[in-house]
Amino acid sequence: MARWEPDAAGRLQQAAMALFLERGYAEVTIAEIADRAGLTRRTFFNHFPDKREVLFAGAKDFETSVAGHLAQAGDDLGPLDAAALALTHGGLGLSQYIAFADARRQLIASSPELQERELIKMASLASAIAEALRRRHVPARTATLTAQAAVAVFTTAYGDWADDSTADFRMLMQRSLADLRQAAGCTPGTDSSPETKAAHHTVPPQPASSPAPGQDM
Numbered sequence: 001m002a003r004w005e006p007d008a009a010g011r012l013q014q015a016a017m018a019l020f021l022e023r024g025y026a027e028v029t030i031a032e033i034a035d036r037a038g039l040t041r042r043t044f045f046n047h048f049p050d051k052r053e054v055l056f057a058g059a060k061d062f063e064t065s066v067a068g069h070l071a072q073a074g075d076d077l078g079p080l081d082a083a084a085l086a087l088t089h090g091g092l093g094l095s096q097y098i099a100f101a102d103a104r105r106q107l108i109a110s111s112p113e114l115q116e117r118e119l120i121k122m123a124s125l126a127s128a129i130a131e132a133l134r135r136r137h138v139p140a141r142t143a144t145l146t147a148q149a150a151v152a153v154f155t156t157a158y159g160d161w162a163d164d165s166t167a168d169f170r171m172l173m174q175r176s177l178a179d180l181r182q183a184a185g186c187t188p189g190t191d192s193s194p195e196t197k198a199a200h201h202t203v204p205p206q207p208a209s210s211p212a213p214g215q216d217m
Helices: 008-023 030-037 041-047 052-056 059-072 079-092 095-109 112-135 140-163 169-183 194-200
Strands: none
Touching: 008 030, 008 041, 008 052, 008 095, 030 041, 052 095, 052 112, 059 079, 059 112, 079 112, 079 140, 079 169, 095 112, 095 140, 112 140, 140 169
């Protein structure tokens, strides 16, 4: 395989995922990933700062996407509904990775190192959402609590999607949000409930794309 071929990042992700599944995350070296992809260690470091980031590629782009959707959410939406809608839009953009989401989840569960990186990424996402909510004039304390709750809704829904990639992610998000409200003792039918908002803020379907490993956020 020629070392100058395009899509080096994608090839490195595919090679890494294959090796991780064959031998376990801890047993695979960066040199082996590069060799499997037909590339060099230098090329690897041109795309990823370390081995962990292969499984979290695109996390910053995902944050930017969610913040952008949140900025465009209707003013009639409450903070939690606006954040959930933005995460739904952003999550649909991850459909190309969903075929690998369950395997990635198992790899993260097998490694404290990866679990730590996952927590850091989720905290960063929550911070980005909280900042976007503050720009919508949501009080800082409320923005922080809402962002953390919205991320919990998203991770639950995305986990369900990893279990069944044929499910409608929009419906999974609505179900996860409803479950959160029920756990908090909220009464269905209030102004901020999904039943009264979803009909006016529908997430459009996304075009299908070829699956590639490396991200489920």
